[in-house]
Amino acid sequence: MPVKSSLTMKNSAVVLLSGGVDSSTTLAIAKEEGYCLYALTVDYGQRHALELEAAAKVAAQMGVEKHLLVRTDMRGIGGSALTADIDVPKEGIAKGIPATYVPARNTIFLSYALGWAEVLKAPNIFIGANVMDYSGYPDCRPEYLKAFEDMANLATKISVEGKLMFSIKAPLLQLSKADIIRKGLELGLDYSLTWSCYDPAPEGKPCGRCDSCRIRAKGFEEAGAKDPLVE
Amino acid sequence: MPVKSSLTMKNSAVVLLSGGVDSSTTLAIAKEEGYCLYALTVDYGQRHALELEAAAKVAAQMGVEKHLLVRTDMRGIGGSALTADIDVPKEGIAKGIPATYVPARNTIFLSYALGWAEVLKAPNIFIGANVMDYSGYPDCRPEYLKAFEDMANLATKISVEGKLMFSIKAPLLQLSKADIIRKGLELGLDYSLTWSCYDPAPEGKPCGRCDSCRIRAKGFEEAGAKDPLVE
Numbered sequence: 001m002p003v004k005s006s007l008t009m010k011n012s013a014v015v016l017l018s019g020g021v022d023s024s025t026t027l028a029i030a031k032e033e034g035y036c037l038y039a040l041t042v043d044y045g046q047r048h049a050l051e052l053e054a055a056a057k058v059a060a061q062m063g064v065e066k067h068l069l070v071r072t073d074m075r076g077i078g079g080s081a082l083t084a085d086i087d088v089p090k091e092g093i094a095k096g097i098p099a100t101y102v103p104a105r106n107t108i109f110l111s112y113a114l115g116w117a118e119v120l121k122a123p124n125i126f127i128g129a130n131v132m133d134y135s136g137y138p139d140c141r142p143e144y145l146k147a148f149e150d151m152a153n154l155a156t157k158i159s160v161e162g163k164l165m166f167s168i169k170a171p172l173l174q175l176s177k178a179d180i181i182r183k184g185l186e187l188g189l190d191y192s193l194t195w196s197c198y199d200p201a202p203e204g205k206p207c208g209r210c211d212s213c214r215i216r217a218k219g220f221e222e223a224g225a226k227d228p229l230v231e
Numbered sequence: 232m233p234v235k236s237s238l239t240m241k242n243s244a245v246v247l248l249s250g251g252v253d254s255s256t257t258l259a260i261a262k263e264e265g266y267c268l269y270a271l272t273v274d275y276g277q278r279h280a281l282e283l284e285a286a287a288k289v290a291a292q293m294g295v296e297k298h299l300l301v302r303t304d305m306r307g308i309g310g311s312a313l314t315a316d317i318d319v320p321k322e323g324i325a326k327g328i329p330a331t332y333v334p335a336r337n338t339i340f341l342s343y344a345l346g347w348a349e350v351l352k353a354p355n356i357f358i359g360a361n362v363m364d365y366s367g368y369p370d371c372r373p374e375y376l377k378a379f380e381d382m383a384n385l386a387t388k389i390s391v392e393g394k395l396m397f398s399i400k401a402p403l404l405q406l407s408k409a410d411i412i413r414k415g416l417e418l419g420l421d422y423s424l425t426w427s428c429y430d431p432a433p434e435g436k437p438c439g440r441c442d443s444c445r446i447r448a449k450g451f452e453e454a455g456a457k458d459p460l461v462e
Contacts, residue, residue, distance in 0.1 A: 072303035077343065079350030097388045104346030107386045111342045112308065115335030119310030138391040147385045151378035155338045157328045160369040 012036040012122035013169075014113045017067075019054030021216060022128030022172055024194045025184040027062050029171045030126050032187050037064040038120060040113050044074040044105070046082050050204060054195035061190055070112050079103045081198070088199040090209040097136040098211055100198055106139035110148055114166065118156045121164060125152075129170040130180070145170055177219030185225060192228035206230070243267040243353035244400070245344045248298075250285030252447060253359030253403055255425045256415040258293050260402045261357050263418055268295040269351060271344050275336070276306040277313050281435060285426035292421055301343050310334045312429070319430040321440040328367040329442055331429055337370035341379055345397065349387045352395060356383075360401040361411070376401055408450030416456060423459035437461070 013035035017023045030037060039062075041055040052069070059067035078084035080102040089099055106129065113125045129140040138144060149168040153159040159166060172180050184191065196216040197206035206213050206229055220227040244266035248254045261268055270293075272286040283300070290298035309315035312330040320330055337360065344356045360371040369375060380399040384390040390397060403411050415422065427447040428437035437444050437460055451458040 068307050070304065070307055073301065074343075074346065076299050076301055077347045077350055079346070097392075101388055102346075103349040103388070104342050104386060107345060107382070108339065108342040111335050111339040114338060115305065115310070115333075116308045118334040119308055138388055139386045141385070144382070144385040147378070147382035151338070151375070151382045154372070154375040154378045155335060155370045157332055157334070157369055161328075 010123060012038060012065075012120055013124035013126055014038045014040055014117045014120065014122050015064075015126040016109050016113055016128065017041050017055045017059060018128075019051035019056075019058055019195050020128070020212070021177070021184070021191065021194055021196055021219065022130055022180060024054075024058045024189055024191075025180050025187075026126050026128040026170075026172060027058060027064070028184055028187040028189040030124075030169075031062050035124060037062060038116065038122060039064045039067045040109075040116055041067065041069050042109050042112060043069055043071045044083065044102075044108075045072075050197075050200055051195040054193055057193040058189075061193055068116060072108075074102065074105070074108070077103065080105075088210050090199075090207065093211050093214060097138070100211065101137055104139070106137075106144075107148065110152075110168070114152050114156065117166060118158050121158065123164050124167055124169055126169045126171070128172050130172045130175065130177075132174060132176050142170075142173060145173075176222070177215055178222035181219045181223040181225060185223070190228075194229075196229075241354060243269060243296075243351055244355035244357050245269045245271055245348045245351065245353050246295075246357040247340050247344055247359065248272050248286045248290060249359075250282035250287075250289055250426050251359070251443070252408070252415070252422065252425055252427055252450065253361055253411060255285075255289045255359075255420060255422075256411050256418075257357050257359040257401075257403060258289060258295070259415055259418040259420040261355075261400075262293050266355060268293060269347065269353060270295045270298045271340075271347055272298065272300050273340050273343060274300055274302045275314065275333075275339075276304045279313070279426070279429050279431060281428075281431055282426040285424060288424040289420075292424055299347060303339075305333065305336070305339070308334065319441050321430075321438065324442050324445060328369070331442065332368055335370070337368075337375075338379065341383075341399070345383050345387065348397060349389050352389065354395050355398055355400055357400045357402070359403050361403045361406065361408075363405060363407045373401075373404060376404075407453070408446055409453035412450045412454040412456060416454070421459075425460075427460075
């Protein structure tokens with residue numbers, strides 16, 4: 001990795017990128033804000049591994065400095081329809097926290113982002129957390145993100161030595177899915193590169209029925225835009 | 232995994248187990264305290280992979296309910312003598328945070344433990360963090376552990392729904408290495424099963440010169456005991 005001046009690194013950001021609508025739009029926003037971009041994708045043994053290819057395509061479109069894929073395996077931990085042998089709900093969005101919730105997923109992802117950010121001396125960590133259209137996930141709420149930031153600044157050598165404080169940034173936090181999509185389109189993000197479906201058909205088409213497909217469809221509809229993934 | 236009554240699960244603990252002296256003694260203490268034990272070991276591409284075998288042996292000796300190995304790869308993140316192409320210091324213990332510090336390692340490990348603890352409904356997470364003999368690591372300090380605990384209780388479905396609060400337990404926090412070893416011997420822990428060396432020789436012998444070997448040797452000496460790994 002090329003050596004950067006400390007001034008440049010202050011403007012660097014690690015962006016968690018799953019390849020879905022939210023994280024891809026977050027990356028586009030971080031780019032618009034002028035950050036030098038380091039995209040981090042976690043392959044955690046998820047059912048919808050197609051999103052890993054989407055992440056690589058989006059990272060390339062956005063011209064990131066580096067795209068790091070961290071491989072891990074959360075299937076041993078289980079407890080989620082995305083990592084264990086539990087059906088993905090397809091009957092519509094139910095109340096409460098859905099079966100696709102993955103225990104501690106954002107905490108694990110943010111922890112990797114923190115480790116990389118410390119190595120890069122990048123003070124900014126972006127995550128596409130959003131409370132509006134999908135309020136069920138506890139690890140998408142502002143109080144959680146603040147607690148993670150507080151913990152992060154006690155966890156790292158660079159912070160404890162007073163050289164750098166980390167900031168967790170979640171620019172989508174209060175946006176609706178329609179607002180997110182409008183913003184991404186405005187920034188030139190190509191949503192045909194993204195992937196949302198939790199449970200794709202064998203031929204690699206979105207199922208159209210899981211929560212993630214439903215939320216995506218509603219978002220495009222309300223944004224008055226056509227989803228390039230849907231024929 | 233057998234279904235347990237909620238009473239039993241309240242007495243369950245996820246114990247982070249690297250196979251070294253500290254985490255193995257922590258496991259022995261959790262066993263003595265009567266917890267039902269779930270040991271979690273992370274294979275993170277560390278230089279000293281011998282500790283993974285040690286962890287399996289210690290888990291077996293302690294009669295854990297389950298031993299889970301999570302594979303990940305932190306070499307892409309780098310920044311440490313344990314995961315990147317940086318020499319392990321061997322000239323004696325220097326001041327400051329050593330090169331063997333792995334960015335965000337305890338945060339990543341505790342995050343996996345949290346995910347598994349949520350699935351198991353186990354409120355206790357044990358970690359062998361210790362500030363006495365190795366005060367350099369920021370993510371071994373009590374203020375860090377408290378911040379992680381606060382974050383954990385905002386991160387998880389089970390906590391947010393008010394069903395369970397997580398407690399991070401670090402029984403070695405204020406013990407010297409000699410006290411830790413005395414305690415482990417008292418509890419019947421077989422230290423010949425453990426592994427400490429950061430940079431073992433090809434034939435699988437401790438190098439005797441890295442910080443971890445030095446701290447272990449000093450601990451055994453001060454405890455008035457013989458290290459079964461040293462001939």
